[in-house]
Amino acid sequence: MFTTRKQYYPYISPFDPCPPIRVKTYVTAPNLYLGFQPPNLPQFSPHEALQKGTLWKVFYDPYYSPYEMANKGDYK
């Protein structure tokens, strides 16, 4: 399934001083995939667009901290 959240698994040494972070994540925002924006893409309503920060559904990709994800759960 397509996601704008990517993961990789860095090498973990048996001699690392700190408890390892086994999975590292990074974001590949939707603007990387579209090229020149094609016409007639789906839009939010004006009110929603002002709240979300974009008129175009394809570019909406909100970011939540691990803290928020743990406490609220069901974001995106």
Place this chain on the structure above:
Amino acid sequence: MWIYEKKLQYPVRVSTCNPKLAKYLIEQYGGADGELAAALRYLNQRYSIPDKVIGLLTDIGTEEFAHLEMIATMVYKLTKDATLEQLKEAGLDAHYVNHDRALFYNNAAGVPWTAAYIQAKGDPIADLYEDIAAEEKARATYQWIINMSDDPDLNDGLRFLREREIVHAQRFREAVEILKEERDRKKIF
């Protein structure tokens, strides 16, 4: 010339008195990838770039000042009533000694803003690629600030600003496509 609307682009709400967050947010105020650097970079580059993309640089550069104003409001709200004890705990004691509770264009580590943060190479592609990189760096900075923050109202505003970085990066990428001018041309080799 500009016309000023006396309101913020997006409402700024801060729910907890946590001056430490102001210390992080100042990165987007006077940091290398902050809103001031962005605004000045774009509004300066637009003089020496093809006509087709001048308007884009004007629009986005202007919007960056609206973002700057939002960040300033957040920092101000978080520090204006902070006690000296709270400022000390937040690591803002050195800032207080220099500036009281005034805002200043420096990054989260207290390094003052410098024009060396921005470039104007005069080459349209080089400049637009720098602008794309600047937007992606600002997007990442917002993510790191959101990760450090436990203030839901503040994060709401930060999410809006981060979304705008995504849209700006998209428009700069499209500007590059416009300057490449191969988009609709039938290629016959």
